[in-house]
Every structure is written in structure tokens, then in C-alpha cells.
Amino acid sequence: MTATEASILKADRDWWRGAVIYQIYPRSYQDTNGDGVGDLKGITARLPYIASLGVDAIWVSPFFTSPMKDFGYDVSDYKGIDALFGDLADFDAMIAQAHSLGIRVMIDLVLSHTSDQHPWFKESRSSRFNPKSDWYVWADSKPDGTPPNNWMSIFGGSAWQWDPTRLQYYMHNFLTSQPDLNLHNTEVQEALLSVERFWLERGVDGFRLDTINFYFHDKDLRDNPALAPERRNANTAPAVNPYNYQEHLYDKNRPENLEFLKRFRAVMNEFPAIAAVGEVGDSQIGLEIAGQYTSGGDKMHMCYAFEFLAPDPLTPARVAEVQHDFERAAPEGWACWAFSNHDVVRHVSRWGQGITDLDAYAKFLASLLMTLRGSVCIYQGEELGLTEADVAFEDLQDPYGIQFWPDFKGRDGCRTPMVWDDKAVNGGFGEGRTWLPVAPAHLPRAVSVQEADSASVLHHYRRFLAFRREHAAFAKGEIAFRAYEAPLLGFVRSHGNEQVFCLYNMSQDTVTTTRPPEQMETLDGHGFQSALNGETITLPAWSGFFARLT
Structure with missing residues (x-):
């Protein structure tokens, strides 16, 4: 049975407007083979639970073939499934089961960069004159051998890495093992559009586009200007990272991106009921970028920036300010709000310092999120009121946290395994040694515990999602x-x-x-x-x- 044959979904091109999307971090959702890592079969097994929440779609973080230096956000084969997660047959089964339950499936595409193990990059770095020599961002050094300009990596240090074969630097906005693609090259654009088409033909209902404003760089490689200290914040990168010291005018947010997004949207428009949400990774002008990318009805359907993923205290004034700012910046656009995801401290911990009743607080935050104007992303475990896990340094996996420990502990605290059963091994996640430890503090909040308590955070999410569906004004x-x-x-x-x-x-x-x-x-x-x-x-x-x- 194909995904199409199993689907009970209507071909509604407007389904995304006001949709509630449940984000799944596959490594940490459900392990079915005992290797300590979640997999696609695990997602499929848990789809009835997800359907019981009443969400409209799932967003699955990367599962593509990868050396896992950044846990799937470093892709070495865009059209392959990493063996850790299963194979294409497992993916097809997941799609079919989701559609049979009335759930749409969005996948996470990382188009700004690849792994340095991708065949494209291996060929590109082999010489200055091979067919893919211009598929990545290469540049000569300054006369003294230093990098071409002052651009910095979000993960710390220069955004340039020396390659001894080409005797040039290549650009990386993230890890040195994540070289940036050169989207000024139309062949690169065509290759990425073929990736998009491959997954659309496989039955996906849309995409979450990672770091969407990083796709293009300034061709002249101009230095970024310094940012005034009073304008610095820690919303895109932690405060200990000098990335915040620059105004990022030339390494991202380039106007050429608009035409590529139109090309990407045109491919989506060939298929029924497809939608995309772009992650705007910029705390300086994020809402302005979201406005540009969602204008005109020919680019992104919706975008989310970092305003509600930031550590700034959540107050009535802050909520109204962010909503008003989005409306001003994106009068034609549509927001997609999230309070948590796989990159930030879980919001109950981030905003809940000093609050005695965290369950009541979690219920309030869920309701507020679901009544703002825009679509909604819920991150796995959020519906349980999970707090940020305390992960010891020796258990860290995130290179970001290892780099800046202890001032910034990285992203592992929001990525620990999902807790399904407080009485089972590893909280019911799986029987093998887990890739990150299960947080002991999470076990009393396991699904099994909350299912038995009608006053739990889990049941509140279900109730409020049903309440939201009853009133079209919310969506x-x-x-x-x-x-x-x-x-x-x-x-x-x-x-x-x-x-x-x-x-x-x-x-x-x-x-x-x-x-x-x-x-x-x-x-x-x-x-x-x-x-x-x-x-x-x-x-x-x-x-x-x-x-x-x-």
C-alpha cells in the first residue's frame, strides 16, 4: 500500500495556515533495535500516540545519511536514509501510517551546507579545476596566509578552514566538517531542487528548511562590520561566542536568496497541498527576513524566527511586542511560533526559574502558544512539561556544548530520550545503552504516568488542542x-x-x-x-x- 493509497487527508493547499506541527528528533524518540538511538520504525510505532494529541502534522529532524558530527545536520547523501534510522522502506511505512492517521509529514532539509564526507565536497576539494570545483565557497587567503575575511562560525572561531590540497580556504558557518554550498552556482541550485522533488515524489507534505537565511553569501567576501555592544544579544549564538560581535550583513541574509526561494516554491506548487516553514537564524533582523521570505505568496508559506526561542523573559508586554513586530515586518506573511526545539533550553526551564507549580506553568504556556496568531510547532516532550535535562560533561555529545563548556552547556539537555514508561528500562525509550542518558527527573513525567492522571500536562495539551479545533478563530x-x-x-x-x-x-x-x-x-x-x-x-x-x- 502506498502513502497515497493509505491517506485520508484532503488536498487542502491551505492546511498549514494555523496548523499544529509536532517536532520529532528521531535519535531521541523511540529505539526499536536496541542500539540506543531512535529510528524511523520507532516513530511509526508511536504515531497513534501523536495522533491522539490532535496535531495536524509532524516535522521530522534529519534522518539522512550522515557521519553525525552534528547529528544529521551534516548530510552526506540527501536521498539516502542513515542506517542508524532505517532505510527507505521504513520511511515509506512511516509516511503511509501517518497519512492513514490523518497526519501530514514535513521533513527537515539542510540546504545551506553538507558534510565534508558528501561526494560533492570530496570532488570539489580534490582540485581547483574539477566539475564541482565551484560547488562550495572557496577563496584564496590574504597575502599573509590568513582567512579571506573576518566572517565567524556560529560554533566558534573563523568561518574559514584551510584545505592543503587546493591551497585555499573553504567557508563553514557551522562546524569545519560542514562546508557551505555555493548557491550562486546554478548547478548547485538544480541539485538541491532535485532533492526537493525526490522527497515530494516520495509523499512528504512539506519541509522545514534549516538556516534558510544562510543559503547565499556576498560574492565580494566583504568584511562584516562590528556590532555595537548594546545591540549584542545571545539569541542566535550563546553570549560567550564572539559571533555576536558582528553585524552579519555579508555572510548571510543576502538578497539573492529571494529568487532561489521562488524556484523552491515553484517545485512545491507542482504537488498538491505542500507547505514549507523556514527557520530564520538571525536575532538582529530575523523578523524582517521572515517578512521578505513570506511576502508575495511565491516563496515560503511561513517562517519562524528566534523571538520566542530566546532567553528573554516572557511577559505580557513581550508577547504583544513580538506579535506586533511580526505583523509590521511581515504584513503579507504568516508566522510559525515555537517555544522550544532541539536547539534551545526547554522553555519550562528557560522561563520557569522560581516558579513553584511548573505543571500549571506548562499548561499556561501551551495555551498561550496555541492562541497566538500563526501556526504552532510543539517539540517532543513539551506535552509532558519536560524540563531541561542536566547532562554531565562526560556524557555530552553536542560539539557546541563541548566547545563552550561550562559557560554554555550545548543542546544535549533538550535532546535526551523521550520517556514513555516510568517502570521500563530507559523510560521505555529502548533497551540498549542510550546515546544520551535518560534524565531521572523526567521519569515521573513519563507518558504512562500522565495518561493515568486526567489533570496532567499531557491531558491538558489534548484538551486544549481539541478546544482550539472547535474555534476557527484560533487557527x-x-x-x-x-x-x-x-x-x-x-x-x-x-x-x-x-x-x-x-x-x-x-x-x-x-x-x-x-x-x-x-x-x-x-x-x-x-x-x-x-x-x-x-x-x-x-x-x-x-x-x-x-x-x-x-
Whole structure:
């Protein structure tokens, strides 16, 4: 049975607008063969659980053939499945099962760079005159032998690595083993578009495009200017990394990218109901880039930047500011919001310092995320309220963390194995020695524990996702903020004839406030215990109130 034959999905080209997408980090989801690493069969086995959440799609982080220096984000064969994860038959089975459950599948494409083990790069570095000699970003040294310019790597140090065969430097925005492709070369573009087409023909429903604003570099290799200290932040790279000392005008965010994104979209448009979300890796002008990339209906369907993945405290003013800033920067665009992913500290830990009831906080954050204007990405384990795991230095796998330890501990703390059963070996993830240790603090939050507790974070996610589906205003509606003082955050979502008033208490104390002047019908089914009492609304700590305005 093919994925198409098994599908119960409708060919809705607008499915992505307001969709809830569940991100899976394959290494850490479910191990079925005892090697300590999650695999595609494990994802397939857990799809009924994912379907029970009520999400619209899954986003699967890279599973392509790779030496795993950056755990799959260093691809050595774009059309192959790494043996750690299975094979193409396993991928096809996963697609078929997902579609049979009404779940769309998006895959993570890493097009800005490859592994240095990719055949393209092996050929490119072999000489200055081979057919692929210009497929990567090569440059001569300065007269004194130093790198061509001052560009820096996100993973630390220069963005240039010397190659003794070509007697030139090659560019790498990330690890030295992740050379950057030269998308100024149209042959490279054609090769990447063939990758896109390969997976579309295999049945995928869309893509998450990694580091989408890194695709092109300045042909003249001009130095980046210094960034004023007051403009530096740690949203793209940790504060200990001098990457934050530059204004990244020339090593990324180049205008040539717009035409390539149009070419990428044109291929998607040949297939029914395909969508793409681009990751904009820039904390300086991320929303402006998102606006450019989603304008005109001929590039990305949606983008997400780092605003809600940043360590900045989440306050009512911050939420409204980010939503307003996106609307200003991308008036034609559509946001895709995420509070956590595989690259940042889990949001319950990142924002929850000093909060005594982390379950209540996790429920509030889930509800807020799902009522903002835009689509939503949920990262695996977020629905359990998982905190950032404490991984010892000797157990670290992430080269980023190893480089900057102990000031920055890397990304392993959000990548530890999923906990399914508190009584099973390794929390039910698998029986072999796990690639990262299972966090003991996660076991009391395992799926098996939360399934048995109707008041759990897991059941709240299910309830609120069902509540969200009942009201089209949440998925596709406009947003208008109301004037409230902290800790209250209020806004109205409107779509067609429906207006839904949302009010949140972003504090640990019960708050009572005056009700809005409109007539309203209180909405139930969301799980919160807030109450309308005559002219006032009472909201317990970390809770929400919802009503249809009439």
C-alpha cells in the first residue's frame, strides 16, 4: 500500500495556515533495535500516540545519511536514509501510517551546507579545476596566509578552514566538517531542487528548511562590520561566542536568496497541498527576513524566527511586542511560533526559574502558544512539561556544548530520550545503552504516568488542542490586543462571524479584573478554572479565560 493509497487527508493547499506541527528528533524518540538511538520504525510505532494529541502534522529532524558530527545536520547523501534510522522502506511505512492517521509529514532539509564526507565536497576539494570545483565557497587567503575575511562560525572561531590540497580556504558557518554550498552556482541550485522533488515524489507534505537565511553569501567576501555592544544579544549564538560581535550583513541574509526561494516554491506548487516553514537564524533582523521570505505568496508559506526561542523573559508586554513586530515586518506573511526545539533550553526551564507549580506553568504556556496568531510547532516532550535535562560533561555529545563548556552547556539537555514508561528500562525509550542518558527527573513525567492522571500536562495539551479545533478563530483569525496591565494579557481572535476573547494571568497569584464591555458567552472545554462573576473575571495563577463575544 502506498502513502497515497493509505491517506485520508484532503488536498487542502491551505492546511498549514494555523496548523499544529509536532517536532520529532528521531535519535531521541523511540529505539526499536536496541542500539540506543531512535529510528524511523520507532516513530511509526508511536504515531497513534501523536495522533491522539490532535496535531495536524509532524516535522521530522534529519534522518539522512550522515557521519553525525552534528547529528544529521551534516548530510552526506540527501536521498539516502542513515542506517542508524532505517532505510527507505521504513520511511515509506512511516509516511503511509501517518497519512492513514490523518497526519501530514514535513521533513527537515539542510540546504545551506553538507558534510565534508558528501561526494560533492570530496570532488570539489580534490582540485581547483574539477566539475564541482565551484560547488562550495572557496577563496584564496590574504597575502599573509590568513582567512579571506573576518566572517565567524556560529560554533566558534573563523568561518574559514584551510584545505592543503587546493591551497585555499573553504567557508563553514557551522562546524569545519560542514562546508557551505555555493548557491550562486546554478548547478548547485538544480541539485538541491532535485532533492526537493525526490522527497515530494516520495509523499512528504512539506519541509522545514534549516538556516534558510544562510543559503547565499556576498560574492565580494566583504568584511562584516562590528556590532555595537548594546545591540549584542545571545539569541542566535550563546553570549560567550564572539559571533555576536558582528553585524552579519555579508555572510548571510543576502538578497539573492529571494529568487532561489521562488524556484523552491515553484517545485512545491507542482504537488498538491505542500507547505514549507523556514527557520530564520538571525536575532538582529530575523523578523524582517521572515517578512521578505513570506511576502508575495511565491516563496515560503511561513517562517519562524528566534523571538520566542530566546532567553528573554516572557511577559505580557513581550508577547504583544513580538506579535506586533511580526505583523509590521511581515504584513503579507504568516508566522510559525515555537517555544522550544532541539536547539534551545526547554522553555519550562528557560522561563520557569522560581516558579513553584511548573505543571500549571506548562499548561499556561501551551495555551498561550496555541492562541497566538500563526501556526504552532510543539517539540517532543513539551506535552509532558519536560524540563531541561542536566547532562554531565562526560556524557555530552553536542560539539557546541563541548566547545563552550561550562559557560554554555550545548543542546544535549533538550535532546535526551523521550520517556514513555516510568517502570521500563530507559523510560521505555529502548533497551540498549542510550546515546544520551535518560534524565531521572523526567521519569515521573513519563507518558504512562500522565495518561493515568486526567489533570496532567499531557491531558491538558489534548484538551486544549481539541478546544482550539472547535474555534476557527484560533487557527486562522486576526488578533487584536486589549489594554491590560501586567500580569494580565488580553486579546481577541476573530475569524468570520466569530470573535473569541482570551485573557491570561501570567503570574503565581490569583487575579481579579473587570470584564470587557461586550456581551459574552463563556467558553468551556479548555481545562482552566477561571470564572466570570457578574462584572468581574477571576483567574487563578497561570490560567486563562475564554469567551465568545456576542
